[in-house]
Amino acid sequence: MGLQTPELIVSSGSLAEVEKLFAAGADAVTVGDERHALRAPGHFDLAMIHSAVQLAHDQGKKVYVLVNALLHHDHLEGLEEYLQQLAEHEVDAIVFGDPAVFMxxxxxxxxxxxxxxxxxxxxxxxxIQFWAKRGATRANLARELSMREVIEIKRYSPVPIQVQVHGMTCIFHSKRKLVSNYFRFQKRYREEREQPLFLKEHVRKEQRYPVFEDLHGTHVMSNEDLCMIEHLGQLITSGVDCFYIEGNRKSIAYNCQIASIYRQAIDAFLQDPQAPLDPSLLSELQKIQPKSYPLGTGFYFKEQVYWKRR
Incomplete structure (x- = not known):
């Protein structure tokens, strides 16, 4: 039995990016509007979503719409109509976390x-089995899992699973506008708001954690970009169904190059699983990587240690 070709998914912030990502080798994109989507790279209204779906389906590709925000009562108003319109536009799936969206x-x-x-x-x-029995058609796994845990979940999951293989990850989210409140307190909100913001560690001062705000509050991101290109073979061999590239806070040019590199790496492994990764792909990736964001493997190979106070 041959190896399964994993779906390559990239987040997208504009119609121009959608078109370029498909040309670069992405099989699907995630998009969303600012009201319902958590950390979407750009705002897609219904007309843009409709155009993205047409573009995708003409090429045999897919569009997944983020409806993954933490919804309060006021955000539930209009949710039925929004989901009905997404269905009418024939989006391939929605990405949800809130049971209210699911129901x-x-x-x-x-x-x-x-x-x-x-x-x-x-x-x-x-x-995952709980949600699958109720109608979920895919599970997007948490970023804090080890490779061993991902493989174990795949073994027992009744639905396809998706893992992130590249890009930033969110390490903290608050519904509060922490940055805006801070600058208001400092009385320099207007002057500083547009500047890139970072949290710095007290001990490891070289590490910077990007901070940004949107309609859904404050988000603190990882200080490095996840990069699993050298370990795709293990994920493919284990049967992982979908690979996700997080393109938030990155340029269209960068995201398209990354999508192309991962497309080539996936196809090369499927053609010859015994061949090592083409070093030119890794070299190209490292060349375009912003100097301020080192590459790492996240929690895939990192043991989490918890200290217990005696």
């Missing part, structure tokens, strides 16, 4: 694919 979609737009993605609690196969 509403099942009721008013049952044809929508449902990709469960909490980013924090998708850490074991029993929870």
């Amino acid at each position: 509403t979609a099942k009721r008013v737009a049952p044809q929508l694919g449902l990709h469960w993605s909490t980013e924090t609690t998708s850490t074991n196969y029993r929870t």
